[in-house]
Every structure is written in C-alpha cells, then in structure tokens.
Amino acid sequence: MLAVLIDADNIAASVIGAILEEINKLGEPALRRVYGDWSSGGLKKWSDSARELGIVEHQTAANTRNKNATDIGMVIDAMDILHTGRFDGFVLVSSDSDFTALANRIRENGRTVYGIGEKKTPASLRKACNQFIYVENILAEQDTDAQKAASLEPITKVVPLILKAMRKIEQEGDWYTLSRIGSAIRADNPDFDPRSYGKTKLSDLVKTLNEFETKKNGTHLLVRRVVKD
Numbered sequence: 001m002l003a004v005l006i007d008a009d010n011i012a013a014s015v016i017g018a019i020l021e022e023i024n025k026l027g028e029p030a031l032r033r034v035y036g037d038w039s040s041g042g043l044k045k046w047s048d049s050a051r052e053l054g055i056v057e058h059q060t061a062a063n064t065r066n067k068n069a070t071d072i073g074m075v076i077d078a079m080d081i082l083h084t085g086r087f088d089g090f091v092l093v094s095s096d097s098d099f100t101a102l103a104n105r106i107r108e109n110g111r112t113v114y115g116i117g118e119k120k121t122p123a124s125l126r127k128a129c130n131q132f133i134y135v136e137n138i139l140a141e142q143d144t145d146a147q148k149a150a151s152l153e154p155i156t157k158v159v160p161l162i163l164k165a166m167r168k169i170e171q172e173g174d175w176y177t178l179s180r181i182g183s184a185i186r187a188d189n190p191d192f193d194p195r196s197y198g199k200t201k202l203s204d205l206v207k208t209l210n211e212f213e214t215k216k217n218g219t220h221l222l223v224r225r226v227v228k229d
Helices: 013-026 044-053 069-082 097-108 123-128 135-142 144-149 155-168 178-188 202-207
Strands: 002-007 031-036 056-059 089-093 112-117 131-134 212-217 220-225
Touching (some): 002 069, 013 089, 013 112, 031 044, 031 069, 044 056, 056 069, 069 089, 069 097, 089 097, 097 112, 112 123, 123 131, 155 202, 155 220, 178 202
Parallel strands (some): 002 031, 031 056, 089 112, 112 131
Antiparallel strands (some): 212 220
C-alpha cells in the first residue's frame, strides 16, 4: 500500500488526475492527502479537484509570514503515517527540494519513496527518491500534442547509462537481462524514464540503439553490446 502526499502549493490541480493514474501503476494508493491553506481562497481549483477525485484535504494554515506551513504540515503528517507501519511506500508529489530530508528519512526506515514533480525539481530531491517521475512525461504519454511539444533527451545519452549498468552487474557472458540493466540504471539515476527519450518502454529504447543487440530468452529480453571491428 502507498501513502500519497501532495503539495497543493507546488503542483497544479489540472494535472492531478493524470498523476493519480500514474500512481495506480506503482501500487494501491490507500491513503491520498493534499496539503494547503484551504481558507486562503487561492486553492479553489484544487479544492474542486480534490472533492471530485476523493482526495482528503489537509489544512495547513500559515500563522507566520514567509514560513511554508504546507511543507511543515506535510512533513509532520508523513512522519506520523510512517510510524504507523501500515504502508510499504510513499509518493511525494512536489517539485520542492524542501522534501529531500523527508524522502531520506522514509528510505532510512526501509520504505520505498516515489517522487513526482516537474523537470525543474532540484537534483537533491530527485536523487533522494527510489524513483522520480516527471509530470511532463506523464502528460506527454497521455497527450500526443504534449508529446510533440515535449523537450526530449537525445537517445544517444542512454548508451553510457547502459554500459555503466553492465559494468555493475556481476555475471559471466556477454548477454544481460534487460530488467537487471533497468534496475542498475535507476539505482544511479532515480529519474530515468524511457519517456524522456520519446519511448514508452526501455526495450523500445534499446532496440533503437545501434550499439546493442537484443534477443528473447523465454519471457526475458537479453541485451549485449555490439563489438565493432
């Protein structure tokens, strides 16, 4: 089960439906809460979306100017939830680096941390998560117009990531299981996502690279580097 904690001050209400669909791929979002100052009137769209999608609104009133009450309230609540021991993982929906320490603390307790935020999210938060997913990739997958407008990474940038993953995997022989390669890449790069390169799956991405060849072994896809003369 997953505990989903959303920073309403940092994520637009218009994208939360697509984000929840993405979270459903990760596991059961048994707890879904969104944090903000609902008395301020600035979160009207968020309040409407929360009611429509069945997300629990948590009030975090700002009693002191220039203090981020939403961040503080969300962190306190996260620690309370963590100590219940009921959840296998957490999903932190925010692009705010202030949640870096929270992500690290949850991981120290043996729970998986998924992060979801925009590409502007600082590296500190992205790397503190087990996996970090960009909102832009979620939207591009669902909307062809968004996909065309998306700023994609050059596919060739994947080659050194795969080669590094192969070096980390201890085995005999030239053929590597694609699933192990993917796990090794994400261990060093929590924000790795084939959608950043215009592909839905890692297998589709690898098959476009001339540096590698693939073959099937039962249900597994195997990959090896092409040795050029």
